[in-house]
Amino acid sequence: MAIQKEQIKTALAHVLHPEKKVDIVSLDMIQDIIVQDKYVSFTLEMPAQNGPLAQELSQRCEGAIHKFIDRDAVIDIQIGINVSQQRQTPPPAPELEPTASPLSGVKNIIAVASGKGGVGKSTVAVNLAAALARNGAKVGLMDADIYGPSIPTMFDLFERPDITVQKKLIPLEKYGIKLVSMGFLVDVNQAMVWRGPMVTSAIKQFMNDVEWGELDFMILDLPPGTGDIQLTIVQSVPLSGAVIISTPQNVALDDVRKGVAMFHKVNVPVLGVIENMAYFSPPDAPQKKYYIFGQGGASRLADELAVPVLGEIPLEQPIRESGDNGKPIVLADQESAAAASFLACSANMQQQLAIRAAQMPKHLSISFTGKSPSAHT
Ligand SMILES: Nc1ncnc2c1ncn2[C@@H]1O[C@H](COP(=O)(O)OP(=O)(O)OP(=O)(O)O)[C@@H](O)[C@H]1O
Ligand SMILES: [Mg+2]
Known part of the structure; x- marks a missing residue:
């Protein structure tokens, strides 16, 4: 029949x-x-x-x-x-009036944050952007760390971006990722003395006066910490979600709590925690994992805070070297275990976005034609 x-x-x-x-x-x-x-x-x-x-x-x-x-x-x-759009319009921040239109072509804006400095936030932001781009998505990366921009070094890019006749900044582009960083524009030593309002007005310009065009994902590398500057930035950007970077030490986990609390305060969903430098694998015995700083801290905390763990990134010399050499490990050594760990985090992050998008009204769903998933995972 x-x-x-x-x-x-x-x-x-x-x-x-x-x-x-x-x-x-x-x-x-x-x-x-x-x-x-x-x-x-x-x-x-x-x-x-x-x-x-x-x-x-x-x-x-x-x-x-x-x-x-x-x-x-x-x-x-x-x-x-089908990558869905999941963005909220934030309430106006004290110094900033967010304008929706310049970012209307950007489907998802994801902040990468940490309560503590030096935990590998920029390393993860750059590799997440690279993982998404490697899978065929249109990706932008904004270095919102005005005081300590890392993107120029991590992409080995020190040019000045061009400006259109409408006085819009054209992002630099490398490895298929659109990039904007204060490091491209001013002497970093000058920015070091900027006060809060100057920082937030610079971020406002990065949002509104840059020709971002059509993007599936924009990754935002935030300055470390959960103070006023970070709070103002996350309030002024229509974020889809946040990813929090931690290292396994208990002191770092305390900072994760602060990060989660900051995003809850401004109603931005925390998509998950990525545990960086989670374990060490010796180059001559890559199958071994040494949990130098202790094991399972992030997942215990994630349970406590009801936030998923998106993945663990190993502590590895090639990750640092590729950052210093201007090519993210996800692209520099595509078959490495480190690259696989970033790709897994990116897939889990998209999964979390999708779970939230599925709960949203259907008309917000926007198609995205990427490469076949089997080609990369
Ligand atoms: N998993 C890793 N393995 C080895 N080195 C790493 C790893 N993650 C980060 N690093 C190195 O640690 C240093 C700090 O990393 P990164 O700049 O990404 O941290 P950050 O949280 O962005 O710092 P900041 O708070 O200053 O912005 C860099 O030299 C980076 O290459
Ligand atoms: Mg950084």
Whole structure:
């Protein structure tokens, strides 16, 4: 007997999304069903690039159709990627009047923050941007660390950006990532003496007077800490979410609490914590992991604060060297374990964004055509 379209949805409703614990039909992940006799084709819309998950769900879909409808059905599943926009319009910050229009082409703005300096915030921000770009997304990276900009060094880029006739700054571009940093514009020693309002007005210009164009993701490398400057910046930018960087020591974990509290205060969802320098793997025995600063601190804290851990990054000389040499490890040594750890964090971050987007009204969903997820994960 010929298979009916409605049977397909009923069968696929047995397939649960492993993280959201909801079936994939209710999540609107099944599109474009075509049925012809025993031939079934449909698109599995993935809310983020995640090759292993796409593969797992495809297998379960096939299993469900074979089990509940016809074990001889011939099934053809296309994978679609749909990065959704998840941005909120913030209330005006004391010094800043946010203007929505210059960023209207930017789908997701993600702040990378830490309560403490030197934990690897810039290293993670740069590698997350590189991971997203490597997977085919349009990515921008804004160095909001006015006092200690790292992006010029981490991209080995010390040019001055051009300005359009409308007096808009054209971001520099390297490895397919659009970049803006105070380090491109002024002598950093000068910026060191800037007071809070000058810093926030510079950030305002980075938001409003830069030709960012169409971006799937903008990553914001925040200055370290959770003080007034950080608070004003996060209030003035329409953030989709925040990622907090920590190291495993207990003192650093205390700072994570402060970071989470800061974002809660301004109603920005914390997408998760990334534990940097989590363990050391000796180059001559890369399968070994030495948890020098202790193990499991971030996940205990994440449980306490109800915030996911997005991943662990090893403490490795090549990560530092690639930062100093101007090419993020995700691009400099694409097959390395370090690159894989950043790619996993990026996939988990997108997953968290997607979970939040799924809870938003449907009309905010915007398609994004990336490369096939299987090509990179
Ligand atoms: N996982 C890692 N393995 C090895 N070195 C690392 C790692 N993460 C960061 N580093 C190195 O540690 C130093 C500090 O990192 P980074 O500049 O990214 O920190 P930060 O939190 O942005 O600092 P700041 O608070 O000054 O902005 C850099 O030299 C960087 O290369
Ligand atoms: Mg930094």
